[in-house]
């Protein structure tokens with residue numbers, strides 16, 4: 492996809508599949524509209540479970556071949572979303588999946604959870620200075636739901652945001668670049684509660700997820716930005732389905748390896764964490780008010796852009 496608008500969007504995620512679940516419609520929409528979309532994934536997701544029985548041999552406790560397989564899945568997902576620029580932080584396999592919080596994988600040397608934040612952020616700052624995005628999307632400080640790799644992705648992304656903007660940091664990486672706006676992935680509580688009720692009624696899965704299982708759920712009023720991706724529902728569903736070891740998609744619903752259904756949301760939600768909001772809240776465009784925004788800058792309104800938003 493050729494970038495034609497001067498808009499550049501960078502997304503930082505922990506594992507292959509997180510981007511399609513959280514931002515698939517957003518990525519497809521901006522790519523289709525001519526933005527340059529860059530995905531940086533921090534691990535290969537080597538520690539994931541595997542849904543299709545015929546691929547069960549790939550897991551870490553058997554062949555430990557899931558990472559390489561998931562590169563292929565991510566590649567197919569990005570083709571569905573029209574995103575050509577996707578990378579692994581430090582190169583494929585540089586940081587290993589740390590597993591869920593509290594498991595022995597958290598302590599394996601080389602896992603992302605044990606990575607030095609400044610060192611990993613330096614690698615990401617190099618991408619920021621190269622790509623010069625106006626918008627960065629990542630998780631909140633809890634990683635959305637407490638997964639070590641998601642927490643670490645947040646820390647590394649926020650540190651890279653600082654380092655890239657600091658002229659004293661690594662002048663060899665190119666001129667300093669201040670990302671205009673940083674967003675955290677969100678799901679409004681009312682939206683997920685409605686979606687889960689509908690899932691319970693209509694979805695084909697044996698059980699239904701609970702709101703507490705869904706990453707990034709917050710009170711509705713914390714959501715600053717609503718990205719209507721309904722025109723790209725099919726693209727998002729196809730991208731999610733490409734991650735076949737991780738996700739089962741069925742119509743407007745999907746399940747992870749726990750087989751608990753949840754709604755496939757084509758409207759995606761964000762909370763502005765750094766930078767200045769566009770003139771109207773909720774924003775309908777991640778670039779609103781940035782240099783690359785289509786809408787005029789809004790008035791300075793500190794209340795709309797807290798430096799450390801409450802959760």
Ligand SMILES: [Zn+2]
Pocket residue numbers: 505506509638641
């Ligand atoms: Zn993940």
